[in-house]
Amino acid sequence: MSATRTNSEPQVYLGGRAPRNEGVMGLSGPVTWFILGTLIISLLVLMRWGLKVGAITGGVLLLAVVPMVLKRHGLTGYERSLLAMQFFGALRRKENIYRGGLFSEMPGGKSQLPGVLAPTKMYEGEDSAGYRFGMIHMPKTNQYTIVMRAWPQGDEAVDRGLVNQWVGEWGIVLASAGLTSDIEGIVPVLDTVPETGNALLTQARAITRVDAPALAKAVVFEGATEFHRDEVQLAARVAITFAATTDERKKDPGAQAVEIGRRLPGIRAAIEASGVAVRPMTAAEITGVVRRSFDPASQLTIERAEATGDDHGITWDNAGPISHENKWEEYWHDGGRSVTWLMSAGPKSAVDESTLRRLIAPHPDLPRKRVAIVYRPHRAADAVKIIDDDYRNAIVAAQNRNRGISSAAAQIDVELAERSRDELARGHGATRIGLLITVTEPIEADMPRIDALVGDLAVQCQLNIRRCYRFQDAAFAASLGIGVLLPDHASMPSALTA
Incomplete structure (x- = not known):
């Protein structure tokens, strides 16, 4: 993205754009070659067996091409069909249902994490600044993820120049990640949960003397217990996923922990320069967040233990739900009912740093x-x-469309692609961006109303979103920010993608 004003004025940024592939109708390379192949086969059949057989062959091949050309939310017809077949196959084998706990068939009566999180392991290390940090290992992809608690400062009563500087510093964080060889993803998570009042009660106990007057103690504790009613708290965190780049780190999590511990203070300093204070989360803290997400009823117990400094006693291999069921458009887990949406298209117009504010802010109805x-x-x-490829494809598209609105739009694409080249030459990076929204409610919740609320928030933020049909459980895990990067776990052949 690039700024369009000076540093002391409100800045507007060009929204991200997907690199175009100017094949047949903008399709990917494999699809383009498939279409060319169908034309060649049809012509050969026509020359060998005549018009009738050639027409029939061409019609059949055309029907095979149509699902690749017709796309919805970026998915071809073949992608949607294959996803549906995989989902119904899992239903038939009952792989969408999980049961854990003491009376289940799980080894040791554990409540292990289900689905894509099942093979993960938790380790703990210490960085060079003396902070303990939890490290989640995903053996399938040889990835390690650390999570940091974050306290965004906000922009209230802050000079515009400082806000612009924070945005620029965050851009430096992302660009610097591209210069490394092992940072696979950076995932900020803005999580809102009901306010329990545990933190306030703990603070009230800490400042209240045993011999204080009864009336004074009553006033303090009444305020602490009444203040949090109907309130929602915001808990932010930032997850960073590293790839193990050597055989030693792939086999030995300890070696990877040493490498992360050496670099973590520098990463923290870079993020804090963007106006966000961060601290590495311990293994126990990460485990508590995961358990609370799968089992909302455990929030009070976990927060009470953390507020008093006690160990909540939950281990990583026991942090999952007692039961879960992945449905077509919802995910049910331990008395909770979650729906996850993903961003299918970002803002088409310019944005500023507050574009997502209404979406990430606490909402009393969500x-x-x-x-x-x-x-x-x-x-x-x-x-x-x-x-460079995007720039060349944009030029080809502009040359192919020489009249009317299409020509003007193609020329704008060329200008945007050229600006991207200039920004890259100045040291900016290129980053893929995705967004996931998860809402968890009780089983009896009014989901159509919640769907409307989330859709309205997305429209206000200039986002196009869609439900994660057929993979709600995986999307739920990805939105936790604990190392699940969905494209790395895709089951779709690349030849069928748009």
């Missing part, structure tokens, strides 16, 4: 709402190739 923004920086060499 007390359990989680917004995860997924940044996946491209490697520096890959970014150059992607931007």
Whole structure:
């Protein structure tokens, strides 16, 4: 993105754009070659067996091409069909249902994390500044994820120049991640949950003397117990996923923990320069967040233990739900009913730093709402190739469309692609951006109303969103910000993608 004003004025940024592939109708390379192949086959059949057989062959091949051309929310017809087949196959095998706990068939009566999180392991290390940090290992992808608690400062009573500087510093964080060889993703998570009042009660106890007057103690504790009613608290965190780049780190989590511990203070300093105070979360803190997300009823117990400094006693291999069921458009887990949406298209117009404010802010009608923004920086060499290819494709599109509105739109695409090249030459990075929204409510909740509320918030933020049909459980796990990067777990052949 690029700023369009001076540093002392409100800045507007160009929204992200997807690199275009100017094949047949803008389709991907494999699809383009498939279409060309159907034309060649039809012509050969026509020359060999005549018009009738050639027409029949061409019609059949055309029907095979149509699902690739017709896209909805970025998915081809083949993608939607294959996803549906996989989902119904899982239903038939009852793989969408999970039961854990003492009376289940799980080894040791554990409540292990289900689905894509099942193979993960939790480790703990210490960085060079002396902070303990939890480290989640995803063996399938050889990835390690650390999570940091975050306290955004907000922009109230802050000079415009400082706000612009914070935005610029965050851009430096993302660009710097692309210069490394092992940062796979950076995922800020804005999580809202009902306010329990535990923290306020703990503070009230800490400042109240045993011999204080009864009336004074009554006033303090009454305020602490009454203040949190109908309130919603915001808990922010930032997850960073690293790829193990050596055989030693792939096999030995301890070696990866040493590497992360060496770099973590520098990463913290870079993020804090963008106006967000951060601290590494311990293994126990991460486990508590995960358990609370799967089992909303456990929030009070976990917060009480953390407020008093006690151990909540939940281990990583026991942090999952007692039961869960993945449905077509919902995810049921331990008395909770969650729905996750993903961003299918970002803002088409210019944006500023407050574009997502209404979506991430606490909402009284959506007390359990989680917004995860997924940044996946491209490697520096890959970014150059992607931007250059996009520029060439934009020029080809402009040359092919020489009249009317299409021509004007194509020319704008060329200008945007050229600006991206200029920004890359100045040291900016190229980053893939995704966004997930998860809302958790009781089983009896009015989901159509919640769907309307979330849709309205998305429209206000210039976002196009859609439900994560057929993979609600995986999307729920991805929005937690604990190392699940959905494209790395895709089951879709690349030849069928748009």
